[in-house]
Amino acid sequence: MTPAARLSAAIELIDTIDKERVPAAKALKEWGTAHRFAGSGDRAAISGLIWDVLRRRASSAWLMDSDTPRARLLGMLKLERGMDADGIAALCDGGRFAPEPLSDAERAALTSRSLADAPAPTAGDYPEWLDGYLEQVFGDDRVAEAVAMASRAPLDLRVNTLKAKREKLLHSLAHLGVTPTPWSPIGLRIELGADARNPGIHAEEDFIKGAVEVQDEGSQLAALLSGAKPGEQVIDLCAGAGGKTLALAAMMGGKGRLIATDHDKRQLAPIYERLSRAGVHNADIRTPKGEGDTLADIRASADLVLIDAPCTGTGTWRRNPDAKWRMRPGALEVRLKDQATVLDRAAALTKPGGRIAYITCSVLPPENGEQIRSFVARHPEFAVVPPEQTVTALWDRAEEFSAATLQSAEGLLMTPRRTGTDGFFVSILRRQVS
The missing domain is CATH 3.40.50.150 (Vaccinia Virus protein VP39)
Structure with a gap:
């Protein structure tokens, strides 16, 4: 699938999630079953798009001044993926399997609108009823804290010190790009890109032998x-x-x-x-x-x-x-x-x-x-x-x-x-x- 076709599939899936009120994981699984031609890389990329839209659901709709599946996806591409209007327009060219070209209103929103005047729950992407609780703990920092809570998480591993030492696993798992966690003396971290598939940790010899576990x-x-x-x-x-x-x-x-x-x-x-x-x-x-x-x-x-x-x-x-x-x-x-x-x-x-x-x-x-x-x-x-x-x-x-x-x-x-x-x-x- 082309990157543009992946966007179209994501818009279709978001629409399904909205209309049928199903959990995103269930919708993604059913889509993969019905579209077996899509490779693992395609499924991972589409999943990444869906999860990122959910992370920035409220702020993306605000940015685009529209709460449709397409609007949320376009807004997310700017807010979460850092794409500009021209980059987004290049994907939405109306070609085969691609989303329709940007309208004048969409291009204007991507070019000129911001979250500067958005209410805290919208800018921070969380339900409005939680605003008082987050203000209680974070005060004026609640939007910044919530934005960080909406970001993509790395994959963290815990070294089982009954069987191994971190120094050894840094070497044996180097092909996965592991680095030491900043704080935990027994942790390893794998940073994941926007379209990255989760590495097959459970198939690694170190995991099978019990030397490492997945744990934030x-x-x-x-x-x-x-x-x-x-x-x-x-x-x-x-x-x-x-x-x-x-x-x-x-x-x-x-x-x-x-x-x-x-x-x-x-x-x-x-x-x-x-x-x-x-x-x-x-x-x-x-x-x-x-x-x-x-x-x-x-x-x-x-x-x-x-x-x-x-x-x-x-x-x-x-x-x-x-x-x-x-x-x-x-x-x-x-x-x-x-x-x-x-x-x-x-x-x-x-x-x-x-x-x-x-x-x-x-x-x-x-x-x-x-x-x-x-x-x-x-x-x-x-x-x-x-x-x-x-x-x-x-x-x-x-x-x-x-x-x-x-x-x-x-x-x-x-x-x-x-x-x-x-x-x-x-x-x-x-x-x-x-």
Whole structure:
């Protein structure tokens, strides 16, 4: 397919997503099935166009003064891809399989309009109902923060230190263009271009042998900030597919007791194979059964309880731009209740002197600082460990990292704009010894 034909296909797909109200991933999969002549490069390029339009949906429509699929695509090409009117016109020449030529109004919009007077939610490409929350945490910087949250994310990998060292993997994965992550001492990064296909990490020998896992640098840092140590009793209370469980196991060096569970046993399904591949032998997976408490034998004895909390996922918009436009206020209310429940459960499991690591991939205050303040009010036996103390003892660039984060009395916040990671909030709470 020509670049122009890819644009036409993207416009058609955006129209389908709008009219049928289907998730973008589903629409892309069905399009690929129906258009088998399209090669993998074509499918990757069209996917990239669709995701970029979703990233800049509101701002592109504003720029073009029109909210049609075509207008959003044209506006995105200028705002996200940096193309000028002449470059866009060269693709939209009306030729075979190409979009129709630019109208006078479209060329004028691409040439003269800007986002200077756009409302914050439009310029930042997020739902209007979230504006108050983002203003609360970012103030006048919320548009800049949101624009960074709408940008394309790199592919980050975590080195499994139970099996390998980063220096070795930098060599063995050099053909993928890996570089060290800026902050995490165990991370590798692959930058992806606009039309790039995701590299086949799962087919790499290093992945098959368990030396490396896919994990955003922010998620790696959140696990490191928990301070898990060899010999401790550690509980991963919302383990899901096991990303943080694997990171904790590596931090513990195979020594101590690691217990992983989740309220939804379906989420745990991939964890067994992942732990086996990673060479983890000290993990106990507790699968929920009926109404019984899977952790009934553990009361006030854990050194660390890690909560990778169920949340709105606003910090991961770079990877799932479709989600922000489908999010509704009711989803936040549900998550707040879930978070309070799991925090209260963690409190009962933590021993005196032990700690809770509360983590969200959200930037919204109700899920972060406000949730922690409410927890401490319910459980005055817990106190927040100051963020600077949590960071200082961990790695060489701790001071720079600490300065890059947004810190409060309740914890620290990483964001794409500040740290180049997904958005993660981390709070460490220690149970006082009576």
